[in-house]
Amino acid sequence: MAAISTPQTHFAEQIDRTAHRSEWTQAWRRFRSNRLALFGLVVVILLILTALFADLIVPYDPIYQFRGMRGAAPSAEHWLGSDYNGRDLLSRIIAGTQIALMVGLGATFLQVIIGVFVGAAAGYFGGWTDTLLCRLIDTLMSMPVLALLTLLAAVLRDKEIPSVLLTILVIGFTGWARFARVVRADVLSLRSRDFVVAAQASGVRALRIIFYHLIPNLVGPVIVLASLGIGGIIILEAALSFLGLGVNPPTPSWGVILSDGRQYITNYPHIVTFPGIMIVITVLAFNFLGDGVRDALDPKQRAD
């Protein structure tokens, strides 16, 4: 470059370039420059595609039991081998992607809806509503997650609800406290800002203020929290199903495959190895993605 670039012109160029960009475009640029986050995003997209087209990808029917294939080791026909009932493990793991993502995304969605609503109500109305909702949040946060989950799952088991939906509901209804806590704190600080006071002064109803003025301002922190939480929820689903309180067999959830394989761990260790690796890959991808989203949306709070 022959042109002389003094610090001033360089700065002016920078300002010129960034001025037109919206906050979201800037966030996307920050996200894009983070290699781990991009890697996470790619893996997550691949997983979503796998889940969407699982029926087309699976080499065999995931619940068909091949004769004489009990616990068969990986081979050319069955890449990951077979489980104790002679079912193709690769097909089961692929089909399990559907369950994992459905529960991970579904339960997160439910947690966000409940958490944002409760948090916004507590922060906006204050007073008794706030005190009561805060105690409820504290209570949910001090019950050991798994104890509460297993309890609810056990109670609601024999009701006429499909087990996948039940798992989503149970995780969704017990895990929203984190969202409520963050949203409440943010609403508290937003409540006294000019645009809210102006809206109140011009007689806008409380619900409208919450939905049109407050919640749009909370999208960033909520997305960060949600994307960081998905991995944990996928682990929870696997743990619940592993304990026999989540997804019902023979539906091939990763937790179910692990729990099936656990009984034959001494003879056929490959059965419990592969679904676990799949869980780790999925959770890692979502965590990388979540870390990237946090760094992109909230540069102040970077962990490093």
Next chain:
Amino acid sequence: MITTVQTLRFQNQTLMLLYFIRRLLQGLFIVLLVSIITFAIMHLLPGDPVQLLLGDGKIKMTDELRAAIHAKWGFDKPYYEQYWIWLMSLARGDFGESLVRRGVPVREMILEAAPVTAFLNIISLLIAIAIAIPAGIIAGVRRNSWFDYATTFSSTLGVSLPSFWVALMAIIVFAVMLGWVPPYGLKTWRGYILPVAVLATEQMAVLARVMRSATIETLTQDYVRTARSKGLVERLVISRHAVRNALLPVVTVIGFQVAYLLSGTIVLETIFALPGIGRLFIDSLGRLDYQVVQSLVVVLSALVVFVNILTDMVYAVVDPRIRIE
């Protein structure tokens, strides 16, 4: 002058005491809410425990007899009365008797199982702290060194590993293939090795992460710059000024971790067949043993609340800045 200092100190102590009392009352209220939620959930349970106790209808009995058994356990009373009776006996430390292991007081069952769980959790927490805190500090101080990358990588991996799968893998490698430790049970003390290691790994990942970012955070503070500019040796800057402040958020995280720790034990005790609280919980849930399950949830939550209050107190004592609020 002296009197002013004394008055200030006195005021400070009073504030602390008030703060403590307020936190304690809040904690009590939370435990009360937990008990209500638990009681409500338990009474939605499908199936009649009396029915189950008698072999699911295999043992024939008259309706009068069934009603008498219901009356003995208080199942015929309205829900609010059952709750009140339960709450009152809880307050006296009487958790009732197990419905399934007839005549065995729940308190005895809990006390039998508690040492296993307590040992498991305390030892793994101590090991995790002993390894993760120094690792986090070194990683934070030597940012972008190979040690930092290794620590960050392992803690990211550790957070993403489901502990129950790590447990299964550990059983395959160390018990089945190498035969160094028993795969499950507590016939010898070596039965503790695998569960403690797995639980500690999980804790380590979280603690090292927090310690690292807290160290990095404090190193940018003004007081660290002051300490450096007055010519203090770097070693002392880190140990006296940075680390002591960086430990504060870690204390909070350790407090929070207790709830997760207890969740982790539920799965691990089931996998390793350890006779602790977690296994008692899952077993009782399967057997519809109302009394044990509801008592355990309340006891565990009370424990979490208590530990959280304790951490807050430690925090308030160590960090004078938050006392005034």
